[in-house]
Amino acid sequence: MALLTFIGAIQEVTGSCYLLETHNGDRVLLECGMRQGRNERQGSRDNEASNRAAFPFDPKSLKAVVISHAHIDHSGLLPRLAKEGYKGPIYATESCCELLELMLMDSANIQEKDAEWENKWRARLGRPPISPIYTQDDAEKALTLRRGISYGSTVEVAHGVRVTFHNAGHILGSAIVEIEIHEQGLTRRLVFSGDLGNTCSPLMRTPTPLSRADVVLLESTYGDRDHRDNHETLQELAEILEQAQKDGGNVLIPAFAVGRTQDLIYYLGRFYQEGRLPQQMVFLDSPMAARANDIYLRHTGEFSDTDREYIRGTGTVKLSEWLPVLRTTQTPDESMAINRIKSGAIIIAGSGMCTGGRIVHHFKHNLWREECHVVFPGFQAQGTLGRAIVEGAESVRVLRQRIAVRAKIHTLGGFSAHAGQSQLIQWVSHFEHKPELYLIHGERAKMDVLQRTLLERLDWKANIPEPGDRIAI
Incomplete structure (x- = not known):
């Protein structure tokens, strides 16, 4: 009998990780995510300690690793896994494998720079230095282990364990993971939803429906509510941009480099094509997002038919034609130069939850200005700077300085x-x-709502596991 252990993204939205152990002793790790922000269950303690803590398994004992998509909360500890001796294959979809290189090398660079910054302060305080959680060399080791699998193909990842990826519609290359376990003459089927896409999201296809499973792991990030109608959201964004232009300020949009940024560029391009974009400067201040754009454009076959045909119908074949006012910045000097612009600019920068990256530098120059607007287009996890701003903080700490929040704040x-x-x-x-049915990847309050609603609508009792719980498959 196979066993599944719930390790990460249990009553929280980051650090996705689950361990499958078969009857013959093979171990398959499903996800290897980094914890980001602060864990609601731990109060104000930073999650860095969790990311540095020993894995609850020996990395060398794993037969395979399976990744649903490239976001860091699902893949971000892969370099540490390789650093600690894992040498087996890492299975993901083909386009996810491309994005993993972008995401993990960037994450490793951040780990190195964060450690360097921290050690400067530690030296002044007489404290011993720390090492980065992992380095770019570790990330490169992990990347050599990638094995790309196309949607719908089945691969045996361990003895009697077969994996099939189905389109999850979340970001490019995102997958629903179907795992068949064949042992002792029986077949059991585990389905992990991964992060399921919003059916109103641009570019991506609708998540693939499946009908057969013995155990289902269902994400619950927005288990407590539905999203606003897409048309109304687009209209609100258009009105925000119009008002910002009248107010004489800039528009700041914190966005994940992979997924959210491409959605925003698609929508802003539509506004431009339709003559509804008042700003004449759109800055993509994220070298990683710019590289992600290139990867997306290499995989347009994964786009939804409707959006791909809309783009073709405008006669544009390049990003520079779709949104001609878009400017990408690569160097720190180019990024800093943006802050000389006081009006009429849209600035898209990471990180999406404002836990670091170039967006915090733009906050320093714009957050305290009443004429500016900040648009949050996605979920802000507990304990992040983005969450504090969304919840109405009058001032926040940015780059070790206290900054007043006077800009107009919008959540979409x-x-x-x-x-x-x-x-x-x-x-x-x-x-x-x-x-x-087990609810994972969500804050406890949202899981509770989804659990009640599933019972009311489908007469289906969903389970909410605790960290470390083990179940038989």
Whole structure:
């Protein structure tokens, strides 16, 4: 009998990690995510300690690793896994494998720079230096282990364990993971939703419905509510941009380099093509997002048919034609030069939850200005700077300075790349015979709401595991 251990993204939205152990002793790790922000269950303690803590398994004992998509909260500890001796294959979709190189090398660079910065302060305080969680060399080791698998193909990742990836519609290369376990003459099927996409998101296809499973792991990031209508959200964004232009300020948009940024560029391009974009300067201040754009453009076959045909219908074949006012910045000097612009600019920069990156530098120059606007197009995890601003903080600490929050703050939940409550329920309702259902990747309060709603609508009791819980598959 196979066993599944719930390790990460349990009653929280980051650090996705689950360990599958078969009857013959093979171990397969599903996800190897980094914890970001602060864990609601731990109060104010930073999650860096969790990312540095020993894995609850020996990395050398793993037969395979399976990754649903490239976001750091699902893949970010892969370099540490390789650093500690894992040498087996890392399975992901083909386009996810491309994005992993971008994401993990960037993350490793951040780890090195954060450690360097921290050690400068430690030296002044007489404290011993720290090492980065992992280095770029570690990331390169992990990247050599990638094995790209196309959607719909089945691969045996361990003895009697077969994995099939289905389109999750979340970001490029994102997958629903179907795992068949064949042992002792029986076949059991585990389905992990990964992060399911919002059916209103641009570019991506609708998540693939599945009908057969014995155990289902369902994400619950937005388990407590539905997203606002997409048309209304776009109209609100257009009105924000118009008002910002009248106010004489800039528009700051914190966005994940992979997924959210491409959605925003698509929408801003539509506004431009339709003559509805008042700003004449759109800055993409994220070298990683610019490289992600190139990867997206190499995989347009994964785009939804509707959006791909809309782009073709405008006669544009290049990003420079789709959104001609877009300017990408590569160097720190180019990034800093943006802050000389006081009006009429849209600035898209990472990180998406404002935990670091170039967006915090733009906050320093714009957050205290009443004429400026800040648009949050996605979920802000507990304990992040973005969450504090969204919840109405009058001032926040930015780059070791206290900054007043006087800019107008907007949240656009309709832009989320995650499925809303009704979409989650619709996707899981396709399963026959109500398999065992476990809610993961969500804050506890949101899980509780989704659990009650599943019971009311489908008469289906979902389980909410605790960290470290083990179940038989």
